[in-house]
Amino acid sequence: MKKKNNILFDVITVFPKSIETYLNESLLLRAQNNKLINIKIHNLRDFLKSPKERIDDKPFGGGPGMVLAFEPIYKAVKKIKNKNKKNRVILFSTRGKVYNKKEALRLTKYEQVILICGKYEGVDERVAQYIADEEISIGDFVLMGGEIPAMLLIDTMARFVPGVLGDYKSLEENKGSYPVYTRPEVIEIKEGNKKKKLIVPKVLLSGNHKEIEESREER
Structure with missing residues (x-):
């Protein structure tokens, strides 16, 4: 029987330490140790040509904040993407498709999922146009970056990978799950x-x- 490939999650972020702890604890750590999933975190700054190059700059036409540049993200995805794997590149955006259980299940068919975490005022529009396969939103609100959405997506997708939750069926897996109690009575x-x-x-x-x-x- 052909062994099913585990899912490889590649997270591109400006602040890798902000998500390393969460993704390397508890069930997610055990899933990685059991080779059910694989998580790699990439520091966007590692893809700069030189220390003088910037990962962000002011937006054309004016406006508040800084915008993540196209080139370092392009280099990161180009290096990370495995042509031998069925992959999907995701950019987190408030205008993207709203993420839910159905979307989580859909994405588990991919062998490699590359997650681009935005920051500051946003990401150069050309990233959405020419690099990302799709944009995903986790709700009708704005966060300071894409790190929390990335953790949420990995956590929810991992639940659907056989073996990650052990032999038991998660009580929260059913829609409208029922109340649960434990000791003391x-x-x-x-x-x-x-x-x-x-x-x-x-x-x-x-x-x-x-x-x-x-x-x-x-x-």
Whole structure:
């Protein structure tokens, strides 16, 4: 049987340390150690011709902030992209397609996903036109950079890679997931002069699996 290739995530960022810790912890670290996914973080500054070259500059026509330049991003993607892999280059943008579970599943068919993290006032428009295969938005709001969207995309895509979550089925995988509880069975808190008990629903303690499933479906 032909072994399925793991997904390679290549993240291009101005601030690699801001995402290294998150992507190298817990389940994502275990998934990498088990060769289920591979994550590489690339510092955009490493693709400059010289120390004098800039990764950003002022926008033509005026305006606030700085704009990430085309050339270092072009060099980064050109060097990183593996022609032998089925790949996709993604630029995070507020005008992009809104990311959701369906989009996460769609992207898992690619063997290499290259993520371009914007910064400052934006990215030279020619990056979207000539480098990125698509633009993705994670919501109707603006962040200071693309690092959080990159972490979000990798985390959500990794959940759909067989073996990453172990042998159990994630409780949050179903749309409209039901409430879950753990020990202790009774928690007592104080509100003002009154004590209040927070109790686990009796049906979950009954051991009756049919009734438990029915109660969850009702949610």
